[in-house]
Amino acid sequence: MSVAIELAYLIASILFVLGMKMMNKTKSARKGNRLSALGMFIAIVATLLQIDAISMVEILACIVVGSAIGLYYANKVEMTKMPEMVAIFNGFGGLASFSVALSDYFLRTEVNMESIELVTVISIIVSVFIGGLTFTGSLVAYLKLNGNISGSPITFKGQHPINLILFLGFLTAAFFTVLDQTDPMLIIILIVIALVLGILTVIPIGGADMPVVISLLNSYSGMAACATGFILNNNVLIVAGSLVGASGIILTQIMCKAMNRSLVNVLLGGFGQTVNEAQADGPSITVKEIGVEETAMLFDGVSSVIVVPGYGMAVAQAQHVIRELMEQCEKRKIDFKFAIHPVAGRMPGHMNVLLAEANISYDKLIEMESINDEFPNTDLVLIVGANDVVNPAARNNPQSPIYGMPILNADKARTVIVCKRSMGKGYAGVENELFGYPNCLMLFGDAKQTITKVVSEMKEM
Numbered sequence: 500m501s502v503a504i505e506l507a508y509l510i511a512s513i514l515f516v517l518g519m520k521m522m523n524k525t526k527s528a529r530k531g532n533r534l535s536a537l538g539m540f541i542a543i544v545a546t547l548l549q550i551d552a553i554s555m556v557e558i559l560a561c562i563v564v565g566s567a568i569g570l571y572y573a574n575k576v577e578m579t580k581m582p583e584m585v586a587i588f589n590g591f592g593g594l595a596s597f598s599v600a601l602s603d604y605f606l607r608t609e610v611n612m613e614s615i616e617l618v619t620v621i622s623i624i625v626s627v628f629i630g631g632l633t634f635t636g637s638l639v640a641y642l643k644l645n646g647n648i649s650g651s652p653i654t655f656k657g658q659h660p661i662n663l664i665l666f667l668g669f670l671t672a673a674f675f676t677v678l679d680q681t682d683p684m685l686i687i688i689l690i691v692i693a694l695v696l697g698i699l700t701v702i703p704i705g706g707a708d709m710p711v712v713i714s715l716l717n718s719y720s721g722m723a724a725c726a727t728g729f730i731l732n733n734n735v736l737i738v739a740g741s742l743v744g745a746s747g748i749i750l751t752q753i754m755c756k757a758m759n760r761s762l763v764n765v766l767l768g769g770f771g772q773t774v775n776e777a778q779a780d781g782p783s784i785t786v787k788e789i790g791v792e793e794t795a796m797l798f799d800g801v802s803s804v805i806v807v808p809g810y811g812m813a814v815a816q817a818q819h820v821i822r823e824l825m826e827q828c829e830k831r832k833i834d835f836k837f838a839i840h841p842v843a844g845r846m847p848g849h850m851n852v853l854l855a856e857a858n859i860s861y862d863k864l865i866e867m868e869s870i871n872d873e874f875p876n877t878d879l880v881l882i883v884g885a886n887d888v889v890n891p892a893a894r895n896n897p898q899s900p901i902y903g904m905p906i907l908n909a910d911k912a913r914t915v916i917v918c919k920r921s922m923g924k925g926y927a928g929v930e931n932e933l934f935g936y937p938n939c940l941m942l943f944g945d946a947k948q949t950i951t952k953v954v955s956e957m958k959e960m
């Protein structure tokens with residue numbers, strides 16, 4: 500039996516790796532997701548076959564309740580609320596590892612009164628630390644993102660020294676736990692410090708850094724699961740945990756690079772607090788407006804168009820009407836492309852997913868590095884609900900919090916039209932000087948409603 504179980508775990512692990520590999524390409528991503536889900540199903544069945552401590556009825560009841568809650572929320576969640584959803588999932592992942600580690604500790608020390616092997620004690624301590632920190636850190640991230648607590652960085656004097664003291668306190672308590680595994684006071688100290696550190700490390704982080712932290716917490720939840728795998732001697736948990744841990748770190752690095760920020764800089768927090776707003780925003784801006792009819796006429800007379808989608812397109816759900824706009828342009832033999840910034844929207848790949856949902860072919864979506872040189876030779880750029888990712892302050896204003904972030908050079912096109920509802924700022928909270936440029940025209944209104952009107956004007960031409 501145990502050979503069959505190990506074989507099932509091996510197959511599950513291979514399916515996870517293959518599934519993740521297929522997720523590298525948009526075309527095979529769905530298949531990869533299904534393959535990984537099959538791997539998870541095999542792993543769950545193999546685990547259930549080994550269980551004797553609790554009844555199958557209890558387990559199935561928990562699976563049904565958990566799956567029902569998961570299904571309900573996964574169907575209900577809007578695309579723009581995905582980061583909150585991921586945050587809460589990470590938190591529960593951390594909590595699961597934390598709880599398993601603690602139950603294993605108390606079972607061994609209180610019930611069986613046995614001394615624990617060194618590798619298991621260390622795994623329990625690691626799992627309590629990362630799992631506890633991930634749980635409370637993710638809860639804070641969730642509350643910040645859904646607006647229950649301020650999304651801005653919350654900082655106070657002595658924050659970093661306090662964190663350091665707590666961390667050193669954790670290491671000391673961990674050292675004594677290794678020496679004396681039966682002292683429950685020590686494990687309580689470890690629990691409290693891990694939970695408090697989770698809160699204290701996430702509260703100073705805010706603004707555009709939040710998605711980076713969520714990706715990092717995702718990686719932590721994987722590492723906690725991996726440590727729990729060592730406690731339970733469960734190979735598939737070790738493999739799956741390592742995969743989540745490693746991919747989370749890679750994603751975190753990609754986001755940091757796209758925002759030109761170091762991970763240490765993100766973790767120290769206080770994004771955008773070092774500069775005063777006037778300096779960061781630069782001089783006040785006077786804009787020129789354009790109406791729906793004039794926009795349609797402009798589209799009618801150009802030969803190349805690049806659309807820059809951003810978070811506002813996701814909010815307005817304007818992707819389908821943008822496909823109609825593309826069809827109208829293609830009828831007129833206009834060269835039509837999309838410029839995709841790596842952090843446009845609220846999570847990596849956000850724009851790609853939405854545009855794919857509207858049946859826009861992948862080869863129309865061009866990454867920032869490839870399309871940036873094309874802007875100067877483009878007649879018309881339509882920016883739909885994007886802001887920070889086209890803000891030239893990232894190139895020109897060293898005082899700006901987004902200075903140094905690579906941006907789409909949309910401002911270099913012959914004409915730029917920005918479709919957004921107002922002069923409202925983007926996620927980073929800074930003014931966009933592009934809106935005042937001589938080649939820039941503001942098309943105010945909800946992206947879906949406004950572009951629908953532009954398309955119907957074009958249909959009548």
Ligand code: NAP
Binds near residue numbers: 812848
């Ligand atoms: P953004 O800077 O957040 O700006 C979005 C704009 O959309 C807003 O200025 C808003 O202006 C407009 N908008 C909102 N609802 C709209 C609607 N219904 N119709 C039309 N416009 C609407 O977005 P972004 O340019 O995509 O930049 C993403 C930001 O998130 C960056 O700061 C990035 O660093 C950050 N971030 C993203 C990721 C990621 O993985 N994607 C990760 C980390 C950080 P109005 O209110 O005036 O309409």
